[in-house]
Amino acid sequence: RKEVEQDPGPFNVPEGATVAFNCTYSNSASQSFFWYRQDCRKEPKLLMSVYSSGNEDGRFTAQLNRASQYISLLIRDSKLSDSATYLCVVNTGFQKLVFGTGTRLLVSP
Amino acid sequence: SAVISQKPSRDICQRGTSLTIQCQVDSQVTMMFWYRQQPGQSLTLIATANQGSEATYESGFVIDKFPISRPNLTFSTLTVSNLSPEDSSIYLCSVPGGGGNSPLHFGNGTRLTVT
Numbered sequence: 001r002k003e004v005e006q007d008p009g010p011f012n013v014p015e016g017a018t019v020a021f022n023c024t025y026s027n028s029a030s031q032s033f034f035w036y037r038q039d040c041r042k043e044p045k046l047l048m049s050v051y052s053s054g055n056e057d058g059r060f061t062a063q064l065n066r067a068s069q070y071i072s073l074l075i076r077d078s079k080l081s082d083s084a085t086y087l088c089v090v091n092t093g094f095q096k097l098v099f100g101t102g103t104r105l106l107v108s109p
Numbered sequence: 110s111a112v113i114s115q116k117p118s119r120d121i122c123q124r125g126t127s128l129t130i131q132c133q134v135d136s137q138v139t140m141m142f143w144y145r146q147q148p149g150q151s152l153t154l155i156a157t158a159n160q161g162s163e164a165t166y167e168s169g170f171v172i173d174k175f176p177i178s179r180p181n182l183t184f185s186t187l188t189v190s191n192l193s194p195e196d197s198s199i200y201l202c203s204v205p206g207g208g209g210n211s212p213l214h215f216g217n218g219t220r221l222t223v224t
Contacts, residue, residue, distance in 0.1 A: 034212045043201055043215040044152065087151065089212070095140055095205055097213055099152040 001026050006088050006100040013107055017078045021103045023071040023088030032091040033064055035073050037084045038102065044087055047073075078107045111136050111204050115216030122192050122223050129188045130219045132202035137182035142213065143175070146199040155200075158185040192223045 006023045013019050025033075033050035048055065050062040050071055061074040071088055088100035112135040122128050132141065141158040155175055156164040164177040178186045189196050199220050203213040 032211075036212075041220070043218045046206075046212045046214065049212060091212075095142070095157075095211075095213070096154065101151040 002100075003027060003092070003098045004088055004090050004100040006103050008101055008103060010104040010106050013078050013105070015078055015080060015107055015109055017107075018074065018076045019078060019105065020075075021073045021086055021088075021105075023073075023100055025069050025071070025088075025090045025098075027090065027092050027098075028066075028069060030069075030090045030092050033062075033071050034089040034091075034097075035060075035062055035071075036087040036089055036099075038087055039084050044099075047086070075105075078105075080107050080109065083107045110206055110214045111138065113202060113204060113214060113216035115202055115219055117219055118217060119220040120222070122221065124193050124223055126192055127188055127190045128192065128219075128221055129186050130200055130202070132185045132187070132216055134183045134204055138204045139182070140205060141179065141185045142203045143177065143185075143187045144201045144203060144215075146201065146218075148197070152201065155187070158187075189221065192221075194223045197221055197223045 004025050035047040036044040037047045038044040048057050050064045054063040059076045063072045085102040085104045087102045090098050114133045143155040144152040146152045154167050155170045156166040158164050158177050158179040160179045176188045199218045201215050201218045203215045205211050
């Protein structure tokens with residue numbers, strides 16, 4: 001079983017749609033969680049951290065379920081510029097980050 | 110967050126040669142990390158570059174193939190030795206944002222193609 005698993009997609013959605021990505025992780029001792037965004041041929045960039053209580057940043061909402069070892073990202077009112085690959089990332093300790101393979105999102109007009 | 114400068118941004122190398130990638134950070138950081146992203150894959154940690162001591166390598170990566178230098182707290186190099194086409198990847202250096210469980214910030218990456 002992979003340490004971090006994501007549906008690779010692609011998710012094809014129209015502008016304005018709401019889309020949700022899920023991620024599961026295997027290491028129950030994992031300490032912190034993040035969503036990164038990676039555009040084609042670019043480095044990954046931090047989108048948001050994920051907190052146990054859930055957190056929101058504008059159109060983006062992240063949630064963590066430690067009992068189920070599950071992380072989600074919700075994007076509301078999708079924009080064309082949201083098209084990218086979204087990486088689920090888990091810190092298993094000592095700054096060791098494990099990356100999922102990413103979920104590709106394509107937002108169309 | 111720290112500004113990370115990585116170079117070269119891309120290179121095309123012949124098999125059997127080596128490529129050294131440089132990573133410069135605008136502030137002192139204790140830990141620097143080197144990742145590899147193979148085509149269509151996610152990021153895999155190669156090693157942690159420690160200042161004043163040998164790098165710590167992850168399973169599947171060895172010093173002979175990926176020698177790392179860390180002469181000070183703002184600079185590191187990764188060399189990919191004896192190149193083969195399988196080494197064609199993006200190589201990224203990264204530093205922590207701050208704090209024990211902080212996210213990482215990445216340099217712009219080096220796209221290596223081995224012919």
